Amino acid sequence: MDARGAAEGIIEAEWKRLLGSDRVDSCVVRAAYADPRLRQLFPWVGMWELHFSRCPEYPWTWDVPYVAPRQGGGFAVAGPSRVEYVGEAGTAEAAVAMVADRLPPSCGRAAVGNRHDLAIPEQEA
Structure with a gap:
């Protein structure tokens, strides 16, 4: 198996793990997995938020917005950094x-490696 195939296997395995996880709203995971643009990215969860990385190895990229649950229902979309707020949505879809x-203009299938290997600057703030 080549490096691309290995990365695809890692990404698919993580999606399948999250589809059965209680660490994040399953509706959000299912909706994200249904979108081919997001399904090709590596999903990861932190603080009940669903994040997306352009690489499957830590440290992940922080150049894609993420979805967070809102108290009382619905979702907030923020990012890519923690100080950027996109808006609110009533449904996971x-x-x-x-x-x-x-998504960033050059965003495509997640590549092997981590943020440093891809030379993508950290945007956590």
Whole structure:
């Protein structure tokens, strides 16, 4: 198996793990997995938020918005950094669409390696 195939296997395995996880809203995971643009990225969860990375190894990229649950229902879309707020959505599908519409221009299938290997600057703030 080549490096691309290995990365695809890692990414698919993580999606399958998250589809059965209780660490994040399953509706958001299912909606994101249904979008081919997001399904090709590496999903990861932190603080009940669903994040997306352009590489499957830590440290992950922080150049794609993420979805967070809102107290009382619905979702907030923020990012890519923690100080950037995109908006609110009443459904998982709407939140995922907001993320997909804001993918970086050069965003495609996640590549082997980590953020440093891809020379993508850290945007955590």
